[in-house]
Amino acid sequence: MPRSGRLQRGAGVSLWRQIADRIRVDISRDLADENGRLPSEIELAERFGVNRHTVRAAISALAHEGVLHAAQGRGTYVRKQKRLVYPISEKTRFSAGLENQSRERKSELLDHRCEAASAEIAGALGLSEGAQVVRLELLGSADGAPVSRSTSWFDAARFSDIADHFIRTGSITKALRGMGLHDYSRASTAIEAVHADEIDTADLRLSPGAIVLVTRAVNVAPDDSPVQYSQTRFAADRITLLVETHGIQKFQSGASINPLDAISSTAASSKTKRTSKN
Amino acid sequence: MPRSGRLQRGAGVSLWRQIADRIRVDISRDLADENGRLPSEIELAERFGVNRHTVRAAISALAHEGVLHAAQGRGTYVRKQKRLVYPISEKTRFSAGLENQSRERKSELLDHRCEAASAEIAGALGLSEGAQVVRLELLGSADGAPVSRSTSWFDAARFSDIADHFIRTGSITKALRGMGLHDYSRASTAIEAVHADEIDTADLRLSPGAIVLVTRAVNVAPDDSPVQYSQTRFAADRITLLVETHGIQKFQSGASINPLDAISSTAASSKTKRTSKN
DNA sequence: CCGAATTTGTTCGTATGTATC
C-alpha cells in the first residue's frame, strides 16, 4: 500500500504529479525490488487507487527526469548510474577527460569525409565558406554506455590525413601531434541543453524526452589559429561538465574548491534545501 | 487540411510522432496565425483525423522540445525567443554577463539569511561544517522574463553585511568591493542539465518538462581563498553558457573564434546536417 | 462584474499493438 497519506483529489496538484512525487521517494525505500524493478503499472494503479493511465503519466514524468526507465515488455526500472565528470579547461582533451572514472572507455570513429565548409564551420575555423574541411564523427563510450556523440571539423589543407592518424592512434591529440601540431588550447565552448531528438535517442541510447548537453568548441594552435571545431552532444544524465577557469588548488586541508566533491552526498537532499520565493 | 500525405497507421512510427513532425514543419508555414497561435486541439484532431489525445501527445512532445507552449484556457502558441549568452570565464561576474543583449535586466534579491553551513557549502568555501554562512537568493531577469535563479553562500565571518551592500549596490561585485574585496576570480563551474521541478517552473516561469541548466560555482579571492559558492538554475531554452578558456581574439578578418556567431543562422538546418551512425 | 463560450488539463474506461519472457 502507499506510504504516507492518501492522494488528494481536487486539490491544486494533479494525481499523476502526486504519484510521481511519491514514487520518487519510495523507490529508495521499498517500492523497487533488488533489481530496481518497479511493480507493474496495473499493480501500481491498484495500490494508488487510480486508473492505469494516471500511473503512466507519473512514470512518464519520472522517465523524463531520468529517474525511471520503462522498457516495453520488460517492466519499469530505477535508473542507477553516477555521472561522469567531463572537465573543460584550456587544456581540455577530448578523450582524456573520463580517465580514472570508468573502467573501460572508448572513442570510436563512426565516419569521416572531406566536404565543403558551411558558413558556421568556416567562421569557426577562420576559413572562407566552401573551403575543404575534414569531418570526423566520433562516439564516446564509458563502461559500454554511450556518453557523447561528436562531430569535428579540421582544415583539409593542414590536416587532410587526420582520419588515418586517428585510426592509428585512437586519439585526436596524438593524431594532431603526428601531423606536427604538438600543442593546442581550448579557446571557447558554448553550452546549451535541449531535448534529445531521434538521432540522439539512437546514438546515445536515450529514451525520448531525455536531455542532451550540446557543446560547440573551438581549439586553437599555440599561435591562436583555429585548428578544430567540434559539436558534441552528451547524454545529460550521464555527464557533468566541469569548467576550470582558475588553477584548482586545495586551499585548506580537507577543503576542495571543486564543488563536485560534495554533490554526490547531497544530491538527494538538494531539493529540500532550495527555497522558493513565496 | 494537413499538407503532404496521409498519416500512416500501423507503420513503424506512432501517429502522435508523425503529427508532431508535421506540426513542427507546418508552424513555419501556415499552421499558426499571426500571433503564433495554433488551432485548438479539437480542430487539429479533426484535421488529422485522430482523437484529441493523440494531438495532445504530439503537442506535449513539441512543448518538451521547447517548440510550442500550451496555456490552459488560452491556447497553444509557437515559442519564439532567442537565447541570451551567459559568459563563463575567470572574470565571470554574475550580472555583467547579459549586458548589451537585452534592453532591461534585473537582479532581484528574493531573500537572505544567516545559517549553518552544510557539508557541501563548507567544503566549497573551505570552512568547517556548521560554520555560519550568509545565503543570498537572487532572481535574474532579462526583458521581463526570468532567466536565472541562484543561491549564493558567503563566509559570515568575512561578509556578514553582504546583503545590505547588495541591496544598496544591486551587484555582488560592488557589494564585495564595498567590503574590501576588490577582485575575485571564478575557480570552477560544474554544469549539469535536468528537468525543471516544481520550484523551477514557478520561479523561472517554465512549463513542466522544460530543461534547467544547473551550475555550481566557486569564486576565489586573489589569494585563492574561496569567497563565494553559488548554485544557479538557468532556463535552458533562454540561455547559452559560453566558456572562454583562452584569450578570445580575432584571428583573421571576419573570422571569429566564437562559434556562437554562426549559430543563429544555421540553427534551423543543424538537424539535417548531423549524420547518424547507420 | 457576471456568465457563457472557448480551450487546455485531468481522469477513467476500453481496446489493440508490440516487445519480452
Place this chain on the structure above:
DNA sequence: AGATACATACGAACAAATTCG
C-alpha cells in the same frame, strides 16, 4: 505459443483557466 507488460489510440466526461460579450 502463451502470458506478461508497456505503447498507442479512441471515447467520454468533467475541471480549470482564460476570453469575451
